[in-house]
Structures are given as C-alpha cells and as structure tokens.
Amino acid sequence: MKAIVSVLGSDRPGIVATVSTVLFEAGANILDLSQTVMGNSIFAMTMWVDLDSCSVPFADLKASLDKAAKELGMEIRIQREEIFNSMYRV
Numbered sequence: 669m670k671a672i673v674s675v676l677g678s679d680r681p682g683i684v685a686t687v688s689t690v691l692f693e694a695g696a697n698i699l700d701l702s703q704t705v706m707g708n709s710i711f712a713m714t715m716w717v718d719l720d721s722c723s724v725p726f727a728d729l730k731a732s733l734d735k736a737a738k739e740l741g742m743e744i745r746i747q748r749e750e751i752f753n754s755m756y757r758v
Contacts, residue, residue, distance in 0.1 A: 669719045669720065669726075669748060669749070670699070670716060670717065670718055670719065670748075670749040671716075671717050671719055671726075671747060671748050671749055672714065672715070672716060672717075672746070672747050672749060673687065673691070673713075673715040673717055673733070673744065673745070673746045674713070674714050674743075674744070674745045674746075674747075675687055675703075675711070675712070675713040675714075675715075675737075675743070675744050676710070676711070676713075676742060677710075677711055677740065677741060677742030677743055678709060678710065678711065678741065678742070679705050679708070679709055679710065679711040680711075680740070682740075683711055683713070683740060683742070684701075684703065684713070686736050686739070686740060687713070687715070687733070687736060687744065690729075690732045690733055690736050691715075691717060691729075693732075694722050694723060694724045694728075694729045694732065695721045695722045695723040695724070696717045696718065696719050696721070696722050696729065697717065697718040697720075697721065698715055698716075698717055699716045699717060699718050700715070700716040701713065701714070701716075702714050702715075711742070716749075726746075726748070729746065733745075733746055
C-alpha cells in the first residue's frame, strides 16, 4: 500500500529529519518528496511513501506521526493513496 504524508507549519530545523525518522522506524520507504518554505516562514511538504514493508499497523504509524506533529507544533497527516486519489479526482 502507498500513502501520502502532508506536513504544514512554521519552518524550523529538524522537520524532515523527524518525519523521515518516524517513517524509517516503521519500515516505510519514501518514494518521492516535495518541500518548500513559503514567505520564509511557512513549511510545506508532501511525501509519497510505500508501506508494503511497514512493520507496524497503519493506525500505529498515524499515531507516531501525530506525536511528531505535536512535538514539532505542526500539522502532519497521512492518507492511503487510494483515498487521496478519490478525494482529488477531477
């Protein structure tokens, strides 16, 4: 299964490291990543991740990302790719 991870909040050091560490520890593989800093203060990142080798259930990975979001003071969401695609189909 593949998923989309979205990260949004105030820019600060360690965002990519924190999110990628959570994914790594769960056994997820980052397939693609796009990030930007808007107006020198708003950080936005979207990741496409492969969860086929994930060692934890999806709900546990989501809980770990929620914890990281709280620690960073950011919004982090994960959605299964098929749900993301159906929500944004034109």
